[in-house]
Amino acid sequence: MMGDIFQRAKALPLSGKLGLALVIFWLAVALFGPMLAPYPVGAFVAYDVFDGQSAKYWLGSDYLGRDVLSRLMSGARYTVGLAAAAALLASTSGTALALTAAVGGAKVDEPLSRFMDMLISIPSKIFSLVLVAAFGSSLGLLLLIAAFTYIPGNYRIARALAVNLAQMDYVQVAKARGERRFYIAIAEILPNMIHPLLADFGLRFVFIVLLLSGLSFLGLGVQPPDADLGSLVRENISGLGEGALAIIAPAVAIATLTVGVNLLIDAIGFSGKGKGQ
Template sequence: MSRFTSFFRDLPLSGRIGLGLVLFWLAVALVGPALAPHPVGAFVDYDVFSGSSARFPLGSDYLGRDVLSRLLWGARYTVFLGAGAALLACLVGTTLALTAAVCGGWVDEVLSRAMDTLISIPSKIFALVMVAAFGSSLFLLLTITAVTYVPGNFRIARALAVNVVSFDFVTVARARGEGRLHLALREVLPNMIHPLLADFGLRFVFIVLLLSGLSFLGLGVQPPHADLGSLVRENMSGLIDGAPAIIVPAIAIATLTVGANLLIDALKPVEKKG
């Protein structure tokens, strides 16, 4: 707790706001479904696009379902799918980057050219083609969005790793006979953790926006469940009336992504060992 307090105290105001927003949506994703007043797909209001009331704090949607309940459930899909895909992308990308930097030679060349080929494909086009071809199950959405952002993480992680590999302490470790696994995990990786954490945050933001875009096109999480992007798409007809059913999920996406960006920008760089 003292380390978290020290971390929070060292953050600027923008970073504290960002941390608060991120923690808020993480808490909503964790406990929100248990707090939802109605089942996610239940038709509970005879009116559609009704305004805020004591019974429906965020109104009802285009089918008379409780927006608050659907928002609490939708946040879980958006946050956990985004975080899971970002974590998977960073794990795969960083592993390949460490392999390329430590091994060098033809291994580095092959991996770099493969990632260059993959990154040349627009992320949204790749995701749309894969979802259209194989469907939009949660596992497939997780895999597609992770694969889409592996090359970007690889390029950043490789640049960091190649720089660290050139340091004297890595040369000394090689001279005393340490293996490549030791070099990668004990010498190189600890000196690139902070930039990788910042990159993880950026990947999370990109993936949330990509998932929201796919859901807006009807290719994301499927009914009766929905993520935040799906809530925006299905309630588009309420935009003219300014219905909370479309405004609230749009604000939710904005606060989640802006909060993550504020937190990333506020993180201080860590000194490299050398």
């Protein structure tokens, strides 16, 4: 299995390898960053605010004299962790509903699809702002908001795939054998949807990173003393005029994370087409 993974990684184009390297880097930072941070996250370690890069503070200090590198390594955990969990929840829920619609017939498909069309018409940021304003900001609520916001988008893509596959001969043969709908959905349709669904999962992840970062920039995301990458940009906005690393570093982190995932998605899609999948 590991050999197959390495072969697939070697087969990626240069842009895909760059994207894979960025994704692995940020996953490693999210998993091990807080343990490897040179200073405690909330410790005031520098005498000067917005201090420049030095051997002691690799990314300088922030608006309170805290080490930017330590806060960046901790903040990546919230950005990557929340976005990955929300994308997984959105993709799993949307795909399950899409399979239900595909094998359930028009009586299930029509009302479910119209309901999803209604949800997808609501602007994601406005919807998020209303819920956060009504119920307050917490990690659990942010997770649910991000997941619920992107379920309709995943549903539309998964449903289109599932409905097309449901017309294939091997699915019709399974129906003629008298197989149950659950078996047809899980064993006959779902395995042939995995490749495009993985690409869609990557897109959902990028959308959710940007959504959560936008909410944090507005002060409605992860709350102090915790901070994600969007929060780090917001709290150091006063250093923009000085070109402080405290605001540049988290902005670059968000950019490299999202660009890396996009490059990897594009490369996976390209290699999939090349194999005729």
